[in-house]
Amino acid sequence: MSGTTGTNTASPTGGGDEHLPQPATADIDLVTVLHALGDPVRLTLLLSYADDAEHSCDPRGLGLEHLHKSTVSHHMRVLREAGVTTTRVAGRNRFVRLRRADLDARFPGLLDALLAAAG
Amino acid sequence: MSGTTGTNTASPTGGGDEHLPQPATADIDLVTVLHALGDPVRLTLLLSYADDAEHSCDPRGLGLEHLHKSTVSHHMRVLREAGVTTTRVAGRNRFVRLRRADLDARFPGLLDALLAAAG
Numbered sequence: 001m002s003g004t005t006g007t008n009t010a011s012p013t014g015g016g017d018e019h020l021p022q023p024a025t026a027d028i029d030l031v032t033v034l035h036a037l038g039d040p041v042r043l044t045l046l047l048s049y050a051d052d053a054e055h056s057c058d059p060r061g062l063g064l065e066h067l068h069k070s071t072v073s074h075h076m077r078v079l080r081e082a083g084v085t086t087t088r089v090a091g092r093n094r095f096v097r098l099r100r101a102d103l104d105a106r107f108p109g110l111l112d113a114l115l116a117a118a119g
Numbered sequence: 120m121s122g123t124t125g126t127n128t129a130s131p132t133g134g135g136d137e138h139l140p141q142p143a144t145a146d147i148d149l150v151t152v153l154h155a156l157g158d159p160v161r162l163t164l165l166l167s168y169a170d171d172a173e174h175s176c177d178p179r180g181l182g183l184e185h186l187h188k189s190t191v192s193h194h195m196r197v198l199r200e201a202g203v204t205t206t207r208v209a210g211r212n213r214f215v216r217l218r219r220a221d222l223d224a225r226f227p228g229l230l231d232a233l234l235a236a237a238g
Contacts (some may be wrong), residue, residue, distance in 0.1 A: 038154030105238035
């Protein structure tokens with residue numbers, strides 16, 4: 001988030017969306033990414049996010065209705081902290097999106113190969 | 120190993136090498152592979168094996184002198200059981216090699232992207 005001005009920064013007077021903590025692109029670590037994706041639920045989430053759209057955190061929209069909401073939240077957090085996803089906070093809502101450009105910049109070809117292998 | 124005749128099969132009269140148990144190519148599972156590689160020691164081993172040569176299991180030859188031999192053996196087993204490596208048994212010696220062709224067939228482009236990202 002550093003380098004941006006205004007809109008991504010929390011503002012006590014409201015108006016700007018903010019993002020939950022995430023590693024900078026240069027700090028995305030391969031072992032951490034592989035560990036994050038070496039889990040069936042998180043790989044399922046990756047496939048859901050592969051459309052590059054923002055997704056709500058509601059498990060029902062992600063084919064994960066069988067899991068407790070806190071379990072899904074945990075998996076989302078692992079993905080975000082690994083640098084795989086970004087989470088935008090808008091009021092009481094949170095929206096998750098794949099960091100495709102950041103991952104492609106950090107590890108060229110890896111995301112495409114992973115999505116092809118998982119799809 | 121199915122489909123081969125003779126040389127890869129254990130023989131009580133000696134002469135043939137055998138391999139430790141490993142998944143067939145079609146049974147190599149992406150989540151299992153990612154979990155196997157989502158560990159710093161195992162990713163280091165992957166890079167050592169990227170030369171496609173056979174490697175002994177001696178930690179000293181793998182830059183893992185700081186680890187106990189049983190720890191290294193555990194990591195090698197995880198890689199083998201995930202389908203990343205194959206282990207040939209020759210008498211009292213064991214030799215480990217990357218299953219590059221099998222991985223490339225199962226997940227095209229993934230291994231190259233991983234090695235580029237890790238290297």
